[in-house]
Amino acid sequence: MQKIQNFIKSPKAKAVLICLVLVLPWLPLGGSTNYVLRILTTVVLYMCLALGLNIVPGFNGLLDLGYVGFYGIGAYTAGLLSIHYNMPFWVVVPLAAMNGALWGILLGTPTLRLTGDYFAIVTFGFSELVVLVIRNELWLTRGPMGLPGISPPSIFGHTFMYDWEYFYLALFMLMIVIVVVSRLQDSRIGRAWFAIREDDIAAQCSGVNLIKYKVTAFAISAAIGGMGGAFYAKWFRFIHPDMFKFWESILILCLVVLGGLGSITGTMLGALVLIPLSEILRMVLPQSMFNARYMIYGLVLVMMMRWRPDGLIPFVRDQENKALKIKNRILNTKAFQPAADKE
Amino acid sequence: MESLLEQSSLILQQLVNGITLGGVYALIAVGYTMVYGVIQLINFAHGEIYMLGAFLTFTMVTTLHLPFFVAILLTIMLCACFGIILDFVAYRPLRKAPRLAALITAIGMSLFLQNLALLIWGSQIKSYPREVLPAIFSKAAFSLGDVFISWIQVFILSVTVIAMFMLHIIIHKTKVGTAMRAVSQDKTTAALMGIAVNRVISFTFAIGSAMGAMAGIMVGLYYNAIFPHMGYMAGVKAFAAAVLGGIGSVPGAMLGGGVLGIAEVLGAGYLSSEYRDGISYAVMILVILFKPAGLIGKPLTEKV
Numbered sequence: 001m002q003k004i005q006n007f008i009k010s011p012k013a014k015a016v017l018i019c020l021v022l023v024l025p026w027l028p029l030g031g032s033t034n035y036v037l038r039i040l041t042t043v044v045l046y047m048c049l050a051l052g053l054n055i056v057p058g059f060n061g062l063l064d065l066g067y068v069g070f071y072g073i074g075a076y077t078a079g080l081l082s083i084h085y086n087m088p089f090w091v092v093v094p095l096a097a098m099n100g101a102l103w104g105i106l107l108g109t110p111t112l113r114l115t116g117d118y119f120a121i122v123t124f125g126f127s128e129l130v131v132l133v134i135r136n137e138l139w140l141t142r143g144p145m146g147l148p149g150i151s152p153p154s155i156f157g158h159t160f161m162y163d164w165e166y167f168y169l170a171l172f173m174l175m176i177v178i179v180v181v182s183r184l185q186d187s188r189i190g191r192a193w194f195a196i197r198e199d200d201i202a203a204q205c206s207g208v209n210l211i212k213y214k215v216t217a218f219a220i221s222a223a224i225g226g227m228g229g230a231f232y233a234k235w236f237r238f239i240h241p242d243m244f245k246f247w248e249s250i251l252i253l254c255l256v257v258l259g260g261l262g263s264i265t266g267t268m269l270g271a272l273v274l275i276p277l278s279e280i281l282r283m284v285l286p287q288s289m290f291n292a293r294y295m296i297y298g299l300v301l302v303m304m305m306r307w308r309p310d311g312l313i314p315f316v317r318d319q320e321n322k323a324l325k326i327k328n329r330i331l332n333t334k335a336f337q338p339a340a341d342k343e
Numbered sequence: 344m345e346s347l348l349e350q351s352s353l354i355l356q357q358l359v360n361g362i363t364l365g366g367v368y369a370l371i372a373v374g375y376t377m378v379y380g381v382i383q384l385i386n387f388a389h390g391e392i393y394m395l396g397a398f399l400t401f402t403m404v405t406t407l408h409l410p411f412f413v414a415i416l417l418t419i420m421l422c423a424c425f426g427i428i429l430d431f432v433a434y435r436p437l438r439k440a441p442r443l444a445a446l447i448t449a450i451g452m453s454l455f456l457q458n459l460a461l462l463i464w465g466s467q468i469k470s471y472p473r474e475v476l477p478a479i480f481s482k483a484a485f486s487l488g489d490v491f492i493s494w495i496q497v498f499i500l501s502v503t504v505i506a507m508f509m510l511h512i513i514i515h516k517t518k519v520g521t522a523m524r525a526v527s528q529d530k531t532t533a534a535l536m537g538i539a540v541n542r543v544i545s546f547t548f549a550i551g552s553a554m555g556a557m558a559g560i561m562v563g564l565y566y567n568a569i570f571p572h573m574g575y576m577a578g579v580k581a582f583a584a585a586v587l588g589g590i591g592s593v594p595g596a597m598l599g600g601g602v603l604g605i606a607e608v609l610g611a612g613y614l615s616s617e618y619r620d621g622i623s624y625a626v627m628i629l630v631i632l633f634k635p636a637g638l639i640g641k642p643l644t645e646k647v
Contacts, residue, residue, distance in 0.1 A: 125624040297457035301451025
């Protein structure tokens, strides 16, 4: 058991994951049906979203309940830009991410001064307001009629049509997100975030500019949310205010918590477990009861916090890993061997 | 002159509706604020207890054929027990854990209970059958001048006032109320003074949940609609009321509920009915941003 845990904590786990990422792309060609492909694409999309959300509660220790607001903003930015201005995918997605980040900064600058509970509530209110605005500003978003007819993405004149193309596109996006997030984690910014997470007062006393780093985190998280939304809009080609309800935030939070707050591999594992589970429940539960699947998500949140607050794959800083290795090496030297060995 | 009179009576009518709604919000808000006072936790699952209150009474009057007022009393007691169990199962193991863990648990419990209710009672909107209600509720409204007040509104307002009055007595005149105030000031010192802190917390949950259940039953009566997601909206609005009044302060919650109820009804009537729900979010965000202590709360300082 200890061995398994050590393995999970080791960089080898990352290597395994990279292998998985390398292997997964070949799955679609192996004759899997479109249905499976679509679920896999959803899994990858949610991996991106969860990695984005992870930055705020995972790296900074702040509960963000409004993540879906940025997802919705990104989706509608992408949808409206491609309908009205016929912009290509590769322009729309960065714009959607930037719009998400912009709102992240606007919301974060005043609210990140607040204590954790208030921050959670304000972000929640924000996401509800986003949905209300989308629903009621008919001139802009067509409200409850939804936004149909979003053009599909294209590359070098080739328009995306098949499910496997979208799957690769999602994988590509996931790669970018993983690189960005893991580079951030090990950077100076990442260290500041973890200091804030452990004890923000101590961090402030050590010269960490709390507001600056928290707003940065929030903006990056919002940008990833916006990007995910843009992909979703371009993939599904129809968006509706109901797709961006509060529960979606909780679902993404659930992925992060199940995998391990702050852990990149864990977060991805969370998506890999829970999204297919929700598909299975879709088949098991009758149509009217489908929303009852959230009961399981609620239970996951409660039980994880009770028994495994660090998640399935707990997050360990590299430094700690190194320290552990050095400690083991010292313990294995002769000086520390039990006295019995000498005789 | 004529139209001015008409206008003012319309405003008065809206005020009456607003105060009724505000009373309900206040009843729920008290539960949030008291729990926040003693353990500094936003109990997201409180809205679900309100929903359970409405549903339990519904089941008792329809399936078990209990008289309405007996059902109400039983429901209130059950919900009080339920609040204690909620604390015991979900929050107590996490007392010493980081705040984030407790918050996530609270959200998880809320989600779990809401969808449990969906599984048990189904997604269809239910209402209390007319024939089991006391006859007076179906009587026509009486009017004061041009303002109409229904008997259900009278019932809601009087129950709210009585409940608030009793709460005031409990908090300020009884031993357990003194203990509650002590715990909310400083848990460790309270424990050193011989107060059984966990028991006081359980008691707080019980009182808050009982008030929440009352609110649920009355809203079920008022709007004639009981559904599994009712606790979500009401919970948010009540929380906004608690924040508006100053979280942790019981009179603040009452005041906040009243103000929010009136603001919502007037806002829906004169500004925009589409953004009816948005009003409480906006109020909540603005208060948190500009006056986090609320209308009559004490300013929060972070202890190092």
